[in-house]
Amino acid sequence: MNKYAKEFFHRGLMFGGFGPIVAAIIFLILSYTIKDFSISAYQVFMSVISTYVIAFVQAGSSIFNQIEHWSVMKGLLCQLGSLYIVYVLAYIINSWIPFEITVILVFTAIFVLAYLLIWLIVCLCIKATSKKLSKKLV
Secondary structure, eight states: OOOHHHOOOOOOOOTTTHHHHHHHHHHHHHHHHTTTOOOHHHHHHHHHHHHHHHHHHHHHGGHHHHHHHOOOOHHHHHHHHHHHHHHHHHHTTTSSSSSHHHHHHHHHHHHHHHHHHHHHHHHHHHHHHHHHHHHHHH
C-alpha cells in the first residue's frame, strides 16, 4: 500500500467518528423542533453508518491535494468526485433526498457550487497569508 493510501485511511480513521456525532446533534435538534419526532432503529443505524463513511471520506480525500506529482486540478477533481459519490449515495440511501433525476441534478449543482466556493475561500486565505509572510521576510 503506498504512502498516500495509508494516509487516506489514517485520516479517515482519525476523523470518521465526527460524522455520527453530527448526526446525533441533528437528531437532538429535530427532537426539540418537531413535535413527536421519532425515527426507527434502521434509520438510526443507516444514519450512523452513512455519516461515518461521509466523514471518513471527507477527511481521507484531503490527501488528494497533497500528492506532489498531481496537478492542482487533478487533486481537486479527485476530491470532488469522491466526496460527491459518497454524499449522493448516502443521501439517496437514507432518503434524505428522493431518487429523482431533477432532485439529483439540483443537489449536484448545489454541491459543486458549494465545493468551488469553499475552495475559492481557501485559496484566497492562503494567498493573503502568503502575502503577509512574504512582507515579513522582506
